[in-house]
Amino acid sequence: MHKTYKLSIAIIATLAFNYSCAVKNSINIDSNFPSFAYEGHRGARGLYPENSTGAMKVAIDLPVVTTLEMDCHITKDKKVVVFHDDFLNPKFVTYANGKELAGKDIKGLVYDYTYKQLQQFDLGLKGNVDFPQQKKVSTKIDLLENLVDESEKYAASKGKKMFYNIETKSSEKKDNKAHPEPKEFSDLLLKVVFEKGIESRTVIQSFDKRTIQYINKEYPSIRTSFLIDAKNKKSPQELVDELGYKPFIISPNYKIVTKQFVESAHKLGVKIIPWTVNTKEEIEALKALKVDGIISDYPNLF
Secondary structure, three states, rough: OOHHHHHHHHHHHHHHHHHHHHHHHEEEEEEEOOEEEEEOOOOOOOOOOOOOOOOOOOHHHHOOOOOEEEEEEEEEOOOOEEOOOOOOOOOOOOEEOOOOHHHOOOOHHHHHHOHHHHHHHHHEOOOOOOOOOOOOOOOOOEEEEHHHHHHHHHHHHHOOOOEEEEEOOOHHHHEEEOOOOOOHHHHHHHHHHHHHOOHHHEEEEOOOHHHHHHHHOOOOEEEEEEEEEEOOOHHHHHHHHHHHOOOOEEEEEHOOOOHHHHHHHHHHHHEEEEEEOOHHHHHHHHOOOOOOEEEEHHHHHO
């Protein structure tokens, strides 16, 4: 009787552990990926300060947009923030009062500031000379968890459920200088994703293959996307071989996308979603090549 009791406890403990792992790595029933992914780059960078809750809301307001694309960095106090550059870019970042950056803050590394310290800066008052249509409005660097909460709530008010395409901004030469190593970076980011319950609607993308290789191994339920720049000369098969596994998406610079590239990827069962496509003519040309989505600074062009 005593041995049976001990055995039962052991079995229950094992089942509980396996169940918790299954939950962590499960895909929900509502996880159908969009038949065509219309993605607002950094929310809607061409129209509103990038990577902000406001930019996400602009994208959500556009009925055809399916996906919110964004970038993440890690702060000194290990918070996940939504921001593209690893430094405070003086092209559009100012102090909260609108004054230009000075001293150590000029191109200061995001990784060297706590989240609270980052609140002294503004992303939107100055505007961005590269995007003249962008609204000039006071905008703070936001936590990923806050941005997701606000986006989910706002989308629900519009009767929508958004997908998320989140980039880890990392590179091997900047490990432990501008960001943590891939494991810690990915674990911190995915902790937020799972806590917010958006894992079935999330793709993690990166130019840094180490990040998505780690995620593919440790979080197999999470879809990944391999970002490819305009210098790429490799075929989809060669890119898959380089990764050592088949990603859900290969996301190339739109300028290198050809019919053959798309067809080759599709034969492998890999989607092609090019970035960053900012004219209606280019969008239509890529659609004609049978790509699986478009990432644009101007989601109003979709």
